[in-house]
Amino acid sequence: MTSNLRFVFYPGCLVLQRMPQYELATKRLLAALGIGLQDMPQASCCGAPVVESFSDEWVYLAAYNLALAERLGLDVLTVCGSCTNSLKRARLALRDPEVREDVNRRLAALGLSVEGRAEVKHLLQVLMEHRAALKESVTAPLRLKVALTYPCQVFRPGDVAAFDDPLQPQSMHELVALTGAEIVETGVEHECCGSTLYTSNQPLALSAGRRKLEASRGADVLVDSCGNCHWLLERMQRAIWAGEPHKRLPVLFMPQLLGLALGLAPDELGVNSRVVALLGRDAHD
């Protein structure tokens, strides 16, 4: 397995603390595809927007994580939008010799240095590069109706992301199409989920979430690819649908959906019981 070790897994704060299911499903799916992955010991926050909102020192945090990956000789695999954007921006900033020198002065205190060699890729980008293998591995085609929500910062700004289309990305559609599931177009799949508004203005964030979930009502399940999207659209549904619990919609992370299509067991993917019940219903149709 070590021969195809290519990535170091960067969970980011939110997934590390609250979404072990996303990490688990990502690891099980990539293992099934033969894509080697290891943990990043001593990883930290990616720096943006949490630190960037207060200080230019955010770039030291991002560069620190890039330095850890570089020391291991591996590329970085991310699973959230903002971590992807932050680490990719820092990598581009490191092309400037002055920035690099400044960053390395700071990292030297930790016995590290960075050049910006390690590439940064979101899970969607890696999966798109392996879609032929993914297609061949589908052994349990899904009979589900799936709505999608795209993580903004995996695709924008286009010159930083350098992946898919910055305004109308299609990668999630293409990946779900491999599973046999039916895609329900919501018209808002490319709109921002609004999750990060929650810490500034809760009602605004909840109405953003409601809008997206309302539009997804024709689907059995909504699929996302970012801890922030998932936090609002799955974890906050109780607040979004206060008094209307019948409107609650199951939400899966992309690697959970793909893992199911590969025949992996739901509990190996951290898939919740509501979705398992849906799959059971389908199997007996």
Add this chain to the structure above:
Amino acid sequence: MIENCTHCGLCREVCPAEKLGGRTITSLLSGGDEYSAWLCCCCQLCQEVCPEGVDIHQVMMCERRREPAPDPHRRSFENVLRYGYAFPITEDINAMRSAHGLDPVELISAEQVRLLLHCL
């Protein structure tokens, strides 16, 4: 690059926060004076569509540092300074990981964070 802004209002038209009734950095750029940079979701759509190539993200971050920060944002920042993460993540996270079938992780130390960030 903010000098290049023609106040055309395109960024505000596409902004998801504005569509929900929030007034954020795109209101400032479109000539308004009631806004909060903290109501930006960082979706980067404004920047993508701006015909003048204004680095709106940079403008927004400058404004955030001028405005008073909402408490939850300040707490997240303080968590990073203390723990290296936006949440108070400590070793007990490994018990939760093990319950989910994940290997333990080695966390960054407070000492390492202090060496990295001097901005307290």
